[in-house]
Amino acid sequence: MEVQPEPGFVIKTHNKKNVEGFTEGLKIFINICHSGKVPAPPLATDEEIRKAIEADDNATYKVPLSLSVPRTDLDKAGKTCIVFDACVNTNAIIKATKDGDYKLFLIELALEWVEEQYKLELSREFSLPKMRAKGKLVKHFIRRPERPSISELDSSVLPPTKSKTTTTTKKTLPKPDYEIRKEPKGVENATYILIDIKLPDIENMNDAMVDIEKDKVIFKIPKKYALDLKLPILIDTEEGTAEFNRETRILTLKLTIL
Structure with a gap:
């Protein structure tokens, strides 16, 4: 890249x-x-x-x-x-x-x-x-990690099998509570949008993943939480900070408004 x-x-x-x-x-x-x-x-x-x-x-x-x-x-x-x-x-x-x-x-x-x-x-x-x-x-x-290759099996060398339909159920992770506010407060043309994500049972952000797009935030902790949040305003994906308060167990995203 x-x-x-x-x-x-x-x-x-x-x-x-x-x-x-x-x-x-x-x-x-x-x-x-x-x-x-x-x-x-x-x-x-x-x-x-x-x-x-x-x-x-x-x-x-x-x-x-x-x-x-x-x-x-x-x-x-x-x-x-x-x-x-x-x-x-x-x-x-x-x-x-x-x-x-x-x-x-x-x-x-x-x-x-x-x-x-x-x-x-x-x-x-x-x-x-x-x-x-x-x-x-x-x-x-910057080198992007290569995707693992997918090996294909040659069906001509496999013994015939009866078709079997299987159904897999994808578990939906709980959505964490969150609050959105603008900063500075009371100003018509605010500079930042702040998102507080409440994670009462999380001690650190070692496994957390955050993806910032112009109109949404995707947050996930494997096997714990998942949040796909549509934003009410466009933000600058090149700027922003993320801080986790271990005492309050709140992750705060501070994003610059376009």
């Missing part, structure tokens, strides 16, 4: 050791960019996200990231530098603009990815230039 990222913010740092193709002291720019087509981070509680931010050994929260190949550019002084694009889901960028610790988490994630892929040692004395992207962002190609 081809993805054209949108600009987010830029990290400026330097390489600390000589590696083939990367000299010591070489300036490195990493564009933290985003797209709604990149897989979104899993639904998680604030506690689970905090564990990841603090590098807790028991952390399970992860942010999918697509890293471009390096390309050369010039810095302000006209010297050669290297640029990478680290593309994450738009929801991660939205959260980073509101949470400084989460932004640092994304920065460290991008630095570690570059180090791991290219055997570099990047300085943690970085800066954030006042630009949304260094150079032109390149397209990313």
Whole structure:
């Protein structure tokens, strides 16, 4: 799948050791960019996200990231530098603009990815230039998981059998209670639509699946709940957040109105 990222913010740092193709002291720019087509981070509680931010050994929260190949550019002084694009889901960028610790988490994630892929040692004395992207962002190609193939049996080699009609009953999962409201309240042209999905017997969002379309939300927890919710207004599928409150057992979706 081809993805054209949108600009987010830029990290400026330097390489600390000589590696083939990367000299010591070489300036490195990493564009933290985003797209709604990149897989979104899993639904998680604030506690689970905090564990990841603090590098807790028991952390399970992860942010999918697509890293471009390096390309050369010039810095302000006209010297050669290297640029990478680290593309994450738009929801991660939205959260980073509101949470400084989460932004640092994304920065460290991008630095570690570059180090791991290219055997570099990047300085943690970085800066954030006042630009949304260094150079032109390149397209990313994200591999979709292949569907399992279906094997066909050759009926000519099978013994004849009597036809038998079987009926399967598909169990309908219960629909969770929910509430819809607009924000800000009392404003004719609201900016967001908020959906509170009540899940009194659910402790975490590990198995939850959310699919956002322009006019509906599909939510499912296997063997527990299923909700196919038609929305009263069109929303932007590229923006939105999902937060699960473990105390109230409520999942809140905050979606931007078109």
